[in-house]
């Protein structure tokens with residue numbers, strides 16, 4: 261049985277202070293979340309990357325609030341210890357504040373969510389602040405923000421020019437000021453990541469942003485090579501290849517059924533005498 265205490269936002273802030281790396285992985289359903297918990301993960305992201313790796317879309321944009329609620333419920337049912345964060349999907353936090361708060365409330369109530377993540381900097385600071393005031397922990401997300409894929413023009417490294425870098429640092433500070441408990445830095449250069457991480461009192465969680473972050477996050481399907489359609493090559497490290505194992509397991513099953521090797525009598529239930537008696541008569 262799991263005996264670790266549930267991870268909280270204040271615990272993650274303490275981990276930054278103590279220099280203890282924060283580990284995060286995405287998960288989208290009950291078994292994957294459970295296995296991540298058993299493996300000792302600190303935090304789980306129900307990422308809108310599920311649009312890519314679970315639903316087969318080419319971007320995260322088609323993912324709906326209902327999708328996120330459905331997957332968040334499965335994940336939060338599975339785990340007690342890791343802190344669970346849910347991505348707010350594309351354009352669900354850019355309308356009126358009223359509309360945004362209703363959407364956030366749906367994640368927390370219908371999805372049984374614990375916290376939300378939003379992409380963007382200064383321009384969403386007021387929204388972040390309103391959520392935090394309402395009691396919802398918010399994680400920021402800067403650098404490559406996949407929901408702006410068609411504006412950025414590709415999954416590209418961010419913060420390379422001094423102007424971009426200054427803006428990123430300013431955005432990070434605005435999110436901290438607004439009450440975000442942590443910030444994901446995606447595809448940010450090593451130098452800028454180190455600077456932002458030093459300047460903030462809240463943890464930075466990196467993906468493709470080097471080793472100086474206070475924590476790391478990767479997509480489940482990339483870490484385990486589980487049939488991900490896009491695998492970012494440079495920064496991902498694969499720790500297992502469950503795609504190969506799944507394919508091979510299913511192909512053996514297919515072969516054995518075709519060859520009538522499976523099932524054998526040990527997989528079947530005996531008791532034909534009673535059935536035959538029932539079907540073909542005997543005593544009433």
Ligand SMILES: Nc1nc(=O)c2c([nH]1)NC[C@@H]1CN(c3ccc(C(=O)N[C@@H](CCC(=O)O)C(=O)O)cc3)CN21
Pocket residue numbers: 308309312313320404406415416417447478479481482488489490491492493494495
């Ligand atoms: N499977 C998967 N993994 C992810 O990390 C991920 C998703 N899907 N979907 C949503 C976003 C998109 N992300 C991506 C996708 C592609 C690259 C990529 O191809 N990066 C290049 C480097 C680009 C450059 O040099 O500018 C690479 O080779 O890693 C990076 C992040 C991160 N997220």
Ligand SMILES: CC(C)C(=O)C(=O)O
Pocket residue numbers: 286305306307308309310347401444446467477479
């Ligand atoms: C890549 C991570 C940070 C994310 O936002 C997602 O999985 O959706």
Ligand SMILES: [Mg+2]
Pocket residue numbers: 307308309320347406
């Ligand atoms: Mg995301």
